[in-house]
Amino acid sequence: MILFDKRILTHFDFIQPFLVLPIIILSHVLVSEANQILAMKQYVYFSIGFLVFIVFFLFPIRKIDWLIPFIYWINIFLLISVDLFGVSKLGAQRWLEIPFVHFTIQPSEIMKPAFILMLGYLIKQTPPPQNGYGVKDFAKISFYILLPFVLILKEPDLGSALILLLSGYAVLFIIGVNKKIWLTLFILIGTASPVLYENLHDYQKKRIIDFISEEPSYHVKQSIIAIGNGGMSGKPRDEATQTHFKFLPISTSDFIFAYNSERFGFVGNLFLMGIYALLIIHLLTLNYKLKGDYLARVVTTGLASLIFIYASVNISMTIGFAPVVGVPLPFFSYGGSSFITFMCFFGILQNLLTFRFDKEYNLIKFKF
Template sequence: MPVKVHPGSRGAIVGHKHENMSLLQKLLQINWGLVLLVLTLSGIGLGMLYSAANGNFDPWASRQAVRLAGGCIIMLVVALVDIRFWFKCSYLFYFGALILLIGVEVMGSVGMGAKRWINLGVIQLQPSELMKIAIVMALARYFHGVSAENIRRPLMLIVPLLMVAAPSVLVLKQPDLGTTVLLIMASGAVFFCAGVRLWKFVLVAVAGMAAIPVGWQFLKPYQQNRVLTFLDPEKDPLGTGYNIIQSKIALGSGGVSGKGFLQGTQSHLNFLPEKQTDFIFTMLAEEFGMIGALALLGIYILVLIYGMAISARARNQYARLLALGLTTNLFLYVFINMAMVMGLVPVVGVPLPLISYGGTVMLTILIGIGLVMSAWVHRDIRIPRHGVVEGA
């Protein structure tokens, strides 16, 4: 006797299979091409940190290698965890990161004139970096439960706007203007992809521009100097303009093919500041030239393409918004850092992901990539939305 097949039964069967995958099946589902790109970027980063120390693994490359090993394990574990677990814990992680940001105000340690870290003994934890992941998770969870019709209602945006405003104010007080910008822009990407109308973004942008004269008064003197230096770096070439001028000199001196590994003069003669963190791309461009810089940019573009493709393939709104928000966050890291060292935007202290030295930043990036891969591994799992199962 012929078996009647319901129109949505095939999708249901596929979804059911993915909901009951074994650990081995999940490992096979991991996007190993993306893992290879991540390891390639990390390897380049270790090489540049080795160069920054004049051909020594200490003090930066050796520590970064240990963090990388641990971070990669965490990334794979995150990728294997069911996407529904991350969905359920999204608000918990957000409020946890928010509490840590409040903790910075109470017991944070000061470094380079800013209070951004909590000393845990083993590692200096920077909660603002964790918030970059947590805010995307929380917004993806919120908009997953909001229908397209309700998103058009301004009152429905009050809660997510407050979710963005609370950590942004806390991070701005540290002060950390660069991270504040990243938080707001990555959140904006989630808002846009969730279906918030474009005119509302225009309205917010106009209001923001109108508030610039007022906001200027609340910036720290060094932050004001950074903006003024961006507009005219030659005004104080030995003071506030020194960093960006030396960065441009190093970028230009690399030429097409560069001076060679360990042969960069601006970096190895200590003219280039913060060569292991914010200005590491400048050192790479000096040693490997335009070819090396474009090759690195090409790898980043491939990673971003993977992230966008994973977002498009996911069968539930939470995974779509999560993957897209975290991919946008990675893009902002890369864009702002490269634009900063080329003098296209003010210097705001944003590291180059997986290349620059830093434990919390590397861990944050790898966790974010792990969440994107979790969206891929569990791409056919459906999460109920207003009583309707997606993908059925």
Template sequence: MIFDSRFRRNLDLTLIVITYVIAFFGVLVLWSATRGESSHFERKQIVGIFLGTIAMIGMAKLDYHHLARFAKNIYLFNLILLLIVRFKGHDTNGSTRWIKIASFQFQPSEFAKLAAIITLATFIVQRQETIREFKTVGLSLLYIAVPAFLILKQPDLGTALVVFAIWFGMLFMAGAQLKHLTAFFAMGAVIFCVGWQLGAVNDYQKNRLLAFWDSTADPKGAGYHVKQARIAIGSGGVWGKGLAQSTQVRGGYIPEKQSDFVFTTVGEEFGFVGSIGLLAFYGGLLYRAVAIAASAEEDHFGQLLASGVICMLGFHIIENVGMNVGILPVAGVPLPMISAGNSNMIVTLASIGLLLSVLRHRHQLLFRG
């Protein structure tokens, strides 16, 4: 049975409730932001929640130790999907990020984040005795850099940054020396600067970064978008203008209001109180995830998997909210379970399922002991 009594006993109901409160609040926000348009993002989001729930249940019921046995296959499958996107992918708005089959399309770079968590956790566990060595840290970076490079070429800077954030966080949690991680971070910054000078960085990515330092650098693009987002959030005041009462968002001043800048709708319509409320729910979700990671201290693989999910979700939340309020550069990172996108929703809920799998196994170990 799908929901046998043993399965139900080992669930974190608080985590599940928080997850679905955020997800269905996201449906409400999308309906409000795009009301009257033909896109029907809120309907698609409900489909994403349904499919994601199936993925979450499947992942939660799975003994996550089996994932380690298939880590190499997952890694290769991930690379194959990213290569298909590279050469046969579906182009939308100048980016080739989707594989389209008939009317169905999905974004492999979203799956790549979950694949990175699973494969990197396996990589680290197999080399735990040498994790404090510079060579091992370098090999782990090279291991994760291959899919990250393919993602960057789509181009999708945001997801590539998420993958590197997962790498940094998981290596740190595994016990890698901070000086080694910092050294590779500095090397990456130098390589990025050289790539900038050689023209390897796309113009739109350059404009986004330049606009972060100087909003006048791209007055009709990223600089304008961030300025309008801040105006919208500020105009919401303490309590907001009310559901479906936004003027900036509904007036067409906010680009990608259903994805990158969806937090702007929250700020304008629900105000400071609503924004803080949403962040509090995210804080509760991350707190439960940290508690699960801590409870798996005797199972290093499980703890690393949970840590990877924490890094992924945490980076998404901080970067998306940060770019909406103008304290971080625009990188195209969606807000988990709020931004439109079935691929992201499915992967996010599957990641929650992975946390539940770690928790279930921890309970089983305690029972057996």
């Protein structure tokens, strides 16, 4: 006879799926209206994402956390492999092709969970003192942040590289670093910014120039028109002309926030942003519950930081407040890589929350 361990229900965080599911459902409604073929593909992504969640939820992460550095370095090897024999698409070399099946993977996406877990492992091994990390420990952890940043930046993929960099240092900011170190960093970055700009690729410079110019780019202009067309409560499907007459580019992925605005208006945008805000706040407040559990705290903080950065950059981009970059809205933009990556994150987080008091991971007991 098989008995399910009911203690799992005690520590499982039900607030997370309660906040994530409305985002997924709303996304599917919009994608279905725009393109039925993409909507059918979403079911595949949903299925794979759910399986990934289950796998990582059941995986005994705490029991074999010594494997985390090994996983991190495998991902570093994959990022180096992209530079050596990666596949180029749209002028960027970011993918690796799996032999014989002609299926490609993007190592920068796989790197994100391994990266956050590695930070958690390092901080767990060396917890911060009362006044925060000093220069030595900060430099050591920074090495593990900067290494994937440089490799992803080289692909080139400035968006993913910056997101990784910002989320890594956001984790350190919340966990604790001496204030003098932050002050020094801000001064150095401000001083070096002209040099950093000159080393950008031409298309990256163009995005910045388009952003600061008086006249927005075509993509942003059409996005702003779509947002204005939605008004307060949105337009019926047949009257969402920006999307259905193909004026709004990439309406199901990069500019899906503008599409949501055209269909559901200002009220729909407030609803969507409100859910994101509640999800981020909920994840950050878990820090108080976890206290000395640094592995879980880092994953929680890292996930909250990633969602905040992704959502902020994407929404700012659609209204002309940020340069146009290929940054999706988590769980909302169409696409498999981002969705599966975030499902992986939530599987890891739920594992660390649910089983933090159970070293044996006894989900199921057998009784005869």
